[in-house]
Amino acid sequence: MQIADYAIPEAQVARTAPGARVEVRNLSRRFDDNRVISDLNLTVRPGEFVSIVGKSGCGKSTLLRLISGLDQPSAGQITVDGQPAEQAGDRLRIMFQEPRLLPWASVSDNVAVGLRNGRDKAAVAQALRAVELSDRGSFWPAQLSGGQRQRVALARALVSHPGLLMFDEPLGALDALTRLTMQNLIQQMHQQAGFTAILVTHDVAEAVALSDRVIVLGQGRIIHEAQIVRVAPVGRGSPELAAIEAEILDAIFQG
Numbered sequence: 001m002q003i004a005d006y007a008i009p010e011a012q013v014a015r016t017a018p019g020a021r022v023e024v025r026n027l028s029r030r031f032d033d034n035r036v037i038s039d040l041n042l043t044v045r046p047g048e049f050v051s052i053v054g055k056s057g058c059g060k061s062t063l064l065r066l067i068s069g070l071d072q073p074s075a076g077q078i079t080v081d082g083q084p085a086e087q088a089g090d091r092l093r094i095m096f097q098e099p100r101l102l103p104w105a106s107v108s109d110n111v112a113v114g115l116r117n118g119r120d121k122a123a124v125a126q127a128l129r130a131v132e133l134s135d136r137g138s139f140w141p142a143q144l145s146g147g148q149r150q151r152v153a154l155a156r157a158l159v160s161h162p163g164l165l166m167f168d169e170p171l172g173a174l175d176a177l178t179r180l181t182m183q184n185l186i187q188q189m190h191q192q193a194g195f196t197a198i199l200v201t202h203d204v205a206e207a208v209a210l211s212d213r214v215i216v217l218g219q220g221r222i223i224h225e226a227q228i229v230r231v232a233p234v235g236r237g238s239p240e241l242a243a244i245e246a247e248i249l250d251a252i253f254q255g
């Protein structure tokens, strides 16, 4: 079965300001005597799609929380477009495994939460169109499927046209087919809107399908990097991508 069978029609997202540049320098994070991130360095170029994979508990979510400014390093610096993440404001958005919608607010009002003034109805309508939920604006979150709720969360993240969009296992709770549909949607949004993306995932195939670069984390450091250069369109399951997946899995298990 071809993945293209589930492709979503051309989405409509206004092209944003260029993607943000992320610089991580000599980053460490300890929890008491548990050193989770250890002198880590990473640069993510504007518009690049980087995935972070690694064994459970290796520090993927901790790294994402640090980059997003939700947690503070024990040592080192992180900048987003040259500024501390806390000052990035609506240039930076993060999506989690749970959509985290307000149950008492309509779909449109949930998307508007992503806007600074919350009143730009045209921007909300455009974000809902982009995720193919124009006809669900007046629904309550409880009236949506799990995949639709994640699409609302994506619209809320996109509505402010962020320069950096971070994903912490955003598709982990979805069934396989919805997961593939969402992967296509995220890929399409990334190509059209031009934001920088950092994805934490357990799914190496997902990382390879979506990313320009996959980083393997082990014992608080980057232990492997795979650059994925698509000179011609190669489909999922192609020998080229399967070989990269195998290389990444080896690195994870050896780490």
Ligand SMILES: Nc1ncnc2c1ncn2[C@@H]1O[C@H](COP(=O)(O)OP(=O)(O)OP(=O)(O)O)[C@@H](O)[C@H]1O
Residues within 6 Å of the ligand: 031, 034, 036, 054, 055, 056, 057, 058, 059, 060, 061, 062, 063
């Ligand atoms: N607030 C915290 N206090 C103490 N320890 C923490 C805290 N947050 C994370 N840790 C520890 O940091 C380590 C890495 O956790 P993290 O959630 O970053 O791993 P992960 O790679 O995302 O794991 P998984 O793939 O299972 O989601 C774990 O040992 C965890 O117990």
